[in-house]
């Protein structure tokens with residue numbers, strides 16, 4: 001319950017990161033979600049990733065929409081900036097915040113209803129504009145908060161808790177994100193922290209729109225036989241493309257593309273992501289091949305997880321708009337009020 005404060009004391013030998021923060025410094029209020037909800041595991045992975053990267057909590061802005069998933073930012077990063085927007089509107093609020101202050105690290109947290117139903121257009125435009133953010137959809141294939149209606153990501157033929165079959169085709173946000181030009185696209189599973197934590201760390205260090213579709217079973221309304229987003233179903237059908245480890249820093253890079261071997265990818269800032277290739281013909285730098293692979297894996301009844309696509313150095317929305325390197329909210333009158341002569345020149349150019 002949120003009215004119960006977490007105790008502040010901790011063991012003197014508790015683990016600290018490079019900033020001297022403990023894991024506790026990345027936590028939020030006690031979760032009020034159903035015990036066992038996949039969303040809580042994603043919150044834990046986000047906290048772990050931020051702790052391991054030694055991110056200063058005050059430099060992170062977490063934004064969400066409406067839903068059980070969108071409630072989760074209350075349960076992590078309690079010392080970070082937070083904004084709980086209207087249902088499906090997180091992407092435009094995040095875009096505006098990012099344009100005003102490019103110095104923060106933006107984390108958008110949403111649900112499949114929030115992003116693939118009411119907020120589908122908002123999702124699409126934030127991705128195609130290359131907003132520098134990590135966008136996580138906690139995908140349970142259901143409207144959890146409003147008690148179990150099918151969402152737009154529910155698979156055709158999957159069964160609701162009440163036994164109703166879904167007749168509509170699903171929206172696959174990973175495929176859409178690839179088609180819209182996202183430069184970091186991944187899918188994971190809330191129950192696989194070994195895969196999810198390095199993916200979130202890599203996404204946080206990526207410049208541009210980094211999208212992670214995280215399957216997150218709703219134990220109250222979508223964890224039964226006939227559901228394709230249940231713990232049992234996802235465990236049985238998970239086709240991991242690569243196993244990941246993420247290291248920040250400027251270590252020398254060696255790459256090996258052979259099947260079953262390690263592949264290291266340098267990110268724009270000198271950090272690296274290490275991939276264990278399970279499949280000799282999979283190349284994370286090939287967008288068209290990634291789309292083909294997704295279709296093939298889906299057709300075989302499996303779910304492709306891992307880092308699906310990565311493009312470095314493509315630049316973000318600020319690069320495209322050629323905005324000032326300083327955050328706009330830090331500019332003073334001298335920069336923002338060019339004076340009557342400059343205004344006359346602009347007006348003359350428009351006549």
Ligand SMILES: Cc1ncc(C[n+]2csc(CCOP(=O)(O)OP(=O)(O)O)c2C)c(N)n1
Nearest residue numbers: 067068069087111112113114142143144145
């Ligand atoms: C404009 C508007 N329409 C509908 C709702 C009702 N509503 C609240 S949450 C929700 C769906 C949430 O689903 P999802 O994003 O998948 O989150 P989950 O609860 O499954 O994590 C809906 C339809 C609302 N709050 N606002």
Ligand code: SF4
Nearest residue numbers: 034037068144218219
């Ligand atoms: S209803 Fe489902 S999504 Fe919502 S907290 Fe419970 S298990 Fe999680």
Ligand SMILES: [Mg+2]
Nearest residue numbers: 111112140142
């Ligand atoms: Mg949902």
